[in-house]
Amino acid sequence: MAYIDTEKLFDVPAREKLLDNAFGSTRFTKTSERLREGRLPADGLALVARCDDRLVATLRLWHIDAGGVPALMLGPLAVDSAFRSAGLGGQMMRHAITRAAEIGHRGIVLVGDYAYYQRFGFEHVHAARLELPGPVERARFLGLELQGGGLAGAAGMVRATGAISMEEAREAVQRRKAA
Numbered sequence: 716m717a718y719i720d721t722e723k724l725f726d727v728p729a730r731e732k733l734l735d736n737a738f739g740s741t742r743f744t745k746t747s748e749r750l751r752e753g754r755l756p757a758d759g760l761a762l763v764a765r766c767d768d769r770l771v772a773t774l775r776l777w778h779i780d781a782g783g784v785p786a787l788m789l790g791p792l793a794v795d796s797a798f799r800s801a802g803l804g805g806q807m808m809r810h811a812i813t814r815a816a817e818i819g820h821r822g823i824v825l826v827g828d829y830a831y832y833q834r835f836g837f838e839h840v841h842a843a844r845l846e847l848p849g850p851v852e853r854a855r856f857l858g859l860e861l862q863g864g865g866l867a868g869a870a871g872m873v874r875a876t877g878a879i880s881m882e883e884a885r886e887a888v889q890r891r892k893a894a
C-alpha cells in the first residue's frame with residue numbers, strides 16, 4: 716500500500732528515473748521547466764509516494780508571481796506505470812491542494828490535460844489572463860483558487876520566485892550545453 720511523504724534528498728535518483736520514464740528526455744524543454752530550473756520547490760510541497768521503500772509517485776509545487784499575485788505552479792506529477800489507475804495520482808493531488816491551502820497559498824496554476832485536472836477543480840478561467848515565458852497550449856493552461864478570488868487579479872507574465880539553488884542552476888546549465 717503506497718503512502719504519501721515529503722520528498723527527501725535521498726529520493727532524487729529514483730525521482731529523476733521516474734520522471735524520465737514518465738515524460739522522456741524532452742521533459743526539460745517544457746515551458747513549465749523555465750519556472751522550475753535553478754529553483755527549490757515550495758516548502759512542504761515536494762511530495763512523493765512510497766511503497767515498500769520504493770518511490771512510486773512524485774509531485775512538486777513552486778513559488779511563482781502570477782501576474783502580480785503570489786501563487787504556486789504545480790508539476791510535474793508522475794506515478795510509476797505499475798501503480799497507475801489506482802487513485803494514487805488523485806491522492807497526491809488532493810494532499811498537495813489541501814496542504815497548500817493550509818499553508819495559506821492563494822492559488823495554483825499548471826499546464827496539463829484538462830480532462831485529468833478538472834476533477835480537482837482546475838479551470839481555464841483562472842489562467843486566462845496569464846502568460847508563460849514560452850509557448851503554451853491555452854487549452855492546457857489551468858488554475859485553481861485556494862481562497863475565494865485568490866487568482867482574481869492574476870494578469871500578465873508568470874515568473875519564478877522560489878529560492879534559488881546553485882546546484883539546480885548548475886545542472887540546468889549543463890543540460891542546456893548537452894542539448
Ligand SMILES: CC(C)(COP(=O)(O)OP(=O)(O)OC[C@H]1O[C@@H](n2cnc3c(N)ncnc32)[C@H](O)[C@@H]1OP(=O)(O)O)[C@@H](O)C(=O)NCCC(=O)NCCS
Binds near residue numbers: 802804826827
Ligand atoms: C497522469 C497520472 C499522474 C495519473 O496517475 P494515476 O495514479 O493513474 O491517477 P488516478 O488513479 O488518480 O486516476 C486515473 C484516472 O485518470 C485518467 N487519466 C490519466 N491521465 C489522464 C489524462 N492525461 N487525461 C485524462 N484522464 C487521465 C486515467 O485514465 C484513469 O481513469 P480511470 O480511473 O477511469 O481508469 C499518471 O497517469 C502518469 O504519471 N502519467 C504520466 C505522466 C503524466 O502524464 N503526468 C501528468 C502531466 S499532465
